[in-house]
């Protein structure tokens with residue numbers, strides 16, 4: 362990234378003012394005074410203004426989106442349905458969704474151009490928590506059903522890991538998963554005789570969907586991205 366843009370992104374001054382600051386010889390890169398505002402700098406460079414270190418900026422972005430129903434969470438859809446990527450301003454970046462939600466599922470999904478972060482949040486090894494609110498059919502959900510969902514149910518691709526399950530009322534469940542198999546919540550509920558009527562993801566790792574309404578998005582702040590990076594704490598090997 363050009364030095365002038367780097368300084369502006371780091372909040373030192375506007376781009377034009379940053380250009381002047383560089384021209385005045387007030388900026389060093391890795392200990393050398395530079396006079397060219399177009400000098401290429403990156404996160405690994407030690408950039409200083411008047412001897413004071415400028416916090417390196419991340420060149421990647423993370424959007425939180427409340428996915429509406431009917432929108433697919435792939436980057437491109439072969440059936441030309443609307444995709445989550447089309448709902449946020451890409452600004453020339455190649456964004457892709459972090460994990461998947463079914464077309465009919467609503468709620469929190471992240472979009473980023475940071476491949477490493479996407480891997481941290483989706484790789485099964487890291488067991489990042491995802492919280493869903495499921496409205497189910499099949500009559501009042503009994504406590505034995507809740508216990509069965511908690512301890513793990515048999516699906517056609519194997520048993521599920523222990524899950525957090527709270528009964529919010531007779532037909533609403535709050536389900537916390539540490540895995541992310543295809544249509545997992547729907548298949549789990551179906552397996553215990555309570556097909557899902559509607560499904561919403563409200564939390565991913567430490568991040569809550571908050572007050573975002575369906576279709577709304579916001580850019581995450583650096584502290585929120587750091588908290589997401591810290592989310593993958595357990596590995597399959599650690600599990601007891």
Ligand code: URA
Pocket residue numbers: 461462463466493543544545546547548560
């Ligand atoms: N489980 C599901 O069944 N669907 C989703 O979209 C996410 C989790």
